[in-house]
Amino acid sequence: MKFVAFNVRDDERKYFENWSKENKIEVTLLKEELTSTTIAKAKGYDAVLGFQTGNYPDNLFDELAKFNVKVFSVRNVGVDNVDLETAGKYNITVTNVPAYSPNAIAEFTITQLLQLLRKQNLFRQRMAKQDFRWAPFVGEELGHMTVGVMGTGRIGRAAIQIYKGFGAKVIAYDPFPNPQLEKEGIYVSQEELFKQADVITLHMPATDENYHCINEDSIKLMKDGVYIVNAARGALIDTEALIAALKNGKVKGAALDTYENEAPIFNHDLSGQAINDPMFKELLAMDNVVLSPHIAFYTETAVQNMVEVSLASAKKVVETGTAKTIVQ
Structure with a gap:
């Protein structure tokens, strides 16, 4: 059994190496992202592990099928950038990491919000x-x-508990x-949430149904x-x-x-380059925006959880044909 991982960061490397040693499975670590060019490096492996916020190449599963790859395991929750239909056509199993650390993201959202509230x-x-004067801020x-709270999966529920700890009234959709x-009676309709909330925090996956759910019309419903x-x-x-x-x-x-257009910007060193x-650039210059480069997780x-769960999922599928983390 052999695995190959793409887009491996330095902070992930020790967890890959430890897992490989403990499980006696060869795991090749590549710094390159999965592209139409680099995908050829997946030849000869049973499973491919990916992590990237941008799109995977259109021919990803066509090529993996040629190489007889059995599993494509993403080291994150979201699979909106993965062509699950084509993966299914080629009988390639796709797994994700559904709960690597809900608290990490929930805590971060409150941290960023507090920066806004305290100017x-x-x-x-x-x-x-x-x-060093105070006024008028x-x-x-x-x-x-x-x-x-929009979205009450693991992350949304973790956020709800933290907000309650601050004494805030929480409603959810x-x-x-x-x-x-x-049972707690916190659910309201999406329209009511827009109308009632002083703070709206998003904890939903990206789907066709909720694409641009925050838009000109929904903003009109919100409180000033x-x-x-x-x-x-x-x-x-x-x-x-x-x-x-x-x-x-x-x-x-x-x-x-x-x-929404973060892929060519976030997690890239653009020092001295024009964006x-x-x-x-407008968001970056605004005093009433706290912007961070997709680091909540x-x-x-x-x-550690993202690396180890994705590896364990791939191993389980190769050995047994199934795993709890299968999304396709």
Whole structure:
């Protein structure tokens, strides 16, 4: 049994090497992303492990089928960039890591929101000029707010517990309600969530149904001065509509760890290079936006789990033909 992992970062390497040694399975580690060119390096392996926020090559599963690869295991939750239909056509099993660390992402969203509420962008700018006055940047307290959680899977539920710890009133929307949360009576319709929430935090996968669920029309339903938090998927937000609302004050602030056109930007060193993305540059320059490069997941615990679960899933499928983490 032999595996090959693409787009391996230095922080993942020790976990790959330890697992390979413990399980006596050869795992080849490559720094390159999976592209139409590099995919040839998958020849001779039983399983391929991938991790990239951008698109995988269109011919991914056509080529993996030629190489008799049995498993494609992604080291993350989302599979919206994976052609599951073609994988199924070639009988290639796709697995993911459904819960590498829900707390990592939930904690991060609250951290970013608190920076917005306490005007940290503005204070950092002022202090850089050695101006240490307080006024007029009065902060707001989360415990006095209604937080609308969109998506109540593992991450959404972790976020709900943290928000409750701050004393916030929590309401939620999910097309597939959690039975335990239903008993607590926190579910409302999506429209009601937009109308009632002071903070809207997104914890949903990117699907055709919720593409740009935050858009010009949904923003009109929201309270004046609402805050929006997104550490899920960039495609959930119509960025152009959000920027307009941030400018006119309808949206008071946004904490964004994802961006719909992030693939050529996030996790790349673009020092000294021009960024040819006007919307992104506008977000980056806004005082009422806290922007981060898709790092909500990025903790030691999460990285270890992402590597080990993806490897264990691939091993299980090769040995038995099944695993609990199969998505296709």
